Amino acid sequence: MPATLEFSIIFPAPPEVFYFLISLMIVLIIYWVVKWAVSIYTGAGGG
Amino acid sequence: MVKRLTRIDERRRRAVLQMRDRTAVVTLFALALAAALAIIPALAQGTAPANGCLQGSASDxxxxxxxxxxxxxxxxxxxxxxxxxxxxxxxxxxxxxxxxxxxxxxxxxxxxxxxxxxxxxxxxxxxxxxxxxxxxxxxxxxxxxxxxxxxxxxxxxxxxxxxxxxxxxxxxxxxxSNSSVPGANLPGYLNGDFGGAKKNWLATYGNVGELGTVGHTTPPAREMSSGTSWMNLGSLPFVTTSSDQLAWSIWLSGTASTFGMYAYNLSNNTWSAVLSEAVSCASWCQRSVTLPNGFLSVPGMWVLHGSQGANLWIDDLCPSTGCLGYENPTPTLTPSATATGGGGGAYPTIDWSQFPTQVPYPTFPPFPTQVPFPTSIYEPGTPVPITGSVSISGTVKIDDRTPVRVKVDDSTPVAVKVDDRTPVRVMFGNGPNYTPVPWQNSGGEQRAPAAGAVLPTLITSPSQSTIQYGQAGSSANPLNFHLQQVDYYFANVGVEPLGLSFNLLIHYYYPDAFSLAGIDILPGLYGLAAVYVLVVVIRQLQAR
The missing domain is CATH 2.60.120.260 (Galactose-binding domain-like)
Incomplete structure (x- = not known):
C-alpha cells in the first residue's frame, strides 16, 4: 500500500471557484513560460 | 373447486368479449347514424335564396x-x-x-x-x-x-x-329546399317596355300600377300614380355587364308632383337617387338617367316612386343597349361555316413549322464500370496459397485451418495451425498435437496488465462533510461559522515504472455560513477575496 500524502486547503470560496482560479493560474503560467522562451530566443532579455 | 372457478372465469371472459363486441357495434352504428344525420340536412339544404345565411352582410x-x-x-x-x-x-x-x-x-x-x-x-x-x-x-x-x-x-x-x-x-x-338560383336578368331583359305585361315588376307599395291602353310606342304603359294613391314599383334584380348598360332612358306621360327613380345596389345595400322631378308631360317625355359606376357587374334593382295627385304613366325604361324582352335569351349554337366553292379546292397547307420538333432522346449515361476487387490486406507481395510443403518468404496467407508447415526466417519448418480468432493467431508446434506458443508476432492480442499491477484510481465524486462552529440561527450564540469540507482522494498516482506511487488526499474547506452577532459577513469575505484575487492578477499582468 503506497503512502498517502494528505494536505488541506482553506479557501473562502466553493471548489468551483478554486478550479477556475487554478485554471487561470495555469493559463498565466503557460503565458509566462512562452514569453520567457520567446525572450530567450530573441535575446531580448527579461521574462 | 378450481375447475368451477376456471369455468366461471371463462364465462366472465366471454361475457366481457361479447360486451366489447357489442359496444364496438353500437359505437360504429352511432357514428354512422350521426354521419348520415349530418349529411341529410346538408343534402336537403337548398342553394336559394342567394345569401340566405346572411353571412357577413345582407348583400343580395x-x-x-x-x-x-x-x-x-x-x-x-x-x-x-x-x-x-x-x-x-x-x-x-x-x-x-x-x-x-x-x-x-x-x-x-x-x-x-x-x-x-x-x-x-x-x-x-x-x-x-x-x-x-x-x-x-x-x-x-x-x-x-x-x-x-x-x-x-x-x-x-x-x-x-x-x-x-x-x-x-x-x-x-x-x-x-329543392330550388335553384336563376341567373340575373340582363338590363335589356327587364320587360321595360311592359310588353310582357306585369312580368318582372312588382308594386311594392300602393295597390295600383295597372297596365294602360296607352303607350310610348305601343301599349301598354305602366301606371305610376292614379291621382288618388301613390305607389312604388320595384324591378326584378338585374346585372349590368358593360358600362353602356349604366345609361338608361325612360318615357313619362302625365303629371305628378314627384316622380323618383332609385337604384338599389344589392351587393352593398345602398340606394342611389338618379331622378326626381315634378312631371308635367302632356304627351310623352324622355328622361335619361345614369346608374353610378358602382352598379357595374353587380346585382341592382330599380325602385320607382310616383306621388299621389295626378295620373302618371311610364314606358320604355331601357338601357342604352335597348329593351330586348323579359327573359334572358337562351344562347343558340352558331352554325359552323360550310365549305364554299365546291370545286374541290386544295387542302389547306399545314404550316409544319408550328409543330414542335422532336425532343432528342435522352442519352444513356455510361454503364458503371466494374469496381476493382479489393486488394489483399496482406502485404507486401501477393498471397500464395500453400499446397504441400513449400518454402516461402514474406507473408503467409492461410485459407483454412488445415495445418500447414511453414519455414519462417530460415528456421526449421514448423507446422502452423490457424484458429478462428480475428486477427488470426498463428501457433507453432509439431504434429497433430500442437503446443500453442504465444507468438509475439501475431500482434492481435491486447496486452493485459500484469497481475497485481497497481492502477491509479481517481475519485469520481468527492466526499463531503461539514464543520460547524457556533450555532446556526441561535441568538444566544453570537457566532455562526460553518465550514464545508470536501475531500478529494486520488489513489495510486505517481510514476509506476519508477516505483513512485502514492495516494493523495486533499481536504478542501470553504465557509458557506459566517455571521457574527447576526450580521452576515460571508458576502463581505467573498467580496474581499475576489478583490484580492483581482488585484493580484492585475498586478501580475502589470508587472509583466
Missing amino acids: WLLYAGEWNSGGYGSCGAIRYPVWGSDARGFMSRPFYANSGSTITFWAKMSSWGGFDLKLIDWDNGTSTLLTWLQPAASYTQYSYSVAGTGQKKSIWIVATGGDTTTTGYFSDFQV
Missing part, C-alpha cells in the same frame, strides 16, 4: 327596412327589423326558382308583440301572395312553409304589420 337582399345583424341563428347573420319607424315595404330576397315540394325554412325571433307578413313574390306575374302572418317566438325558432309553383321565379318578402317601439324581429338562415 333588398332592405327597405331593417339592417344586417351578426346575431343570427347558428353561424348565420340576420336581418334585424325594428318595426317602429321602419319602411312599410320590409325586405326581400333575390329571386329563386321554386319547384314541386319546395319549402321555405328560416329562423326568426321577435321581442315584444306584433307580427310580420310573410309574402311570396311571383315575378313572372308581378304579384305577391301572403303565405302567413308570422308572430315569431321570443327566441330563435324555425319556421317552414311550402312554396307552390314549379319553375317560377319567386322571392321572399317580409313586411312588418304591427308592433310598438320595442318590437324588433330577427330573421336568419333562409333556405328554400
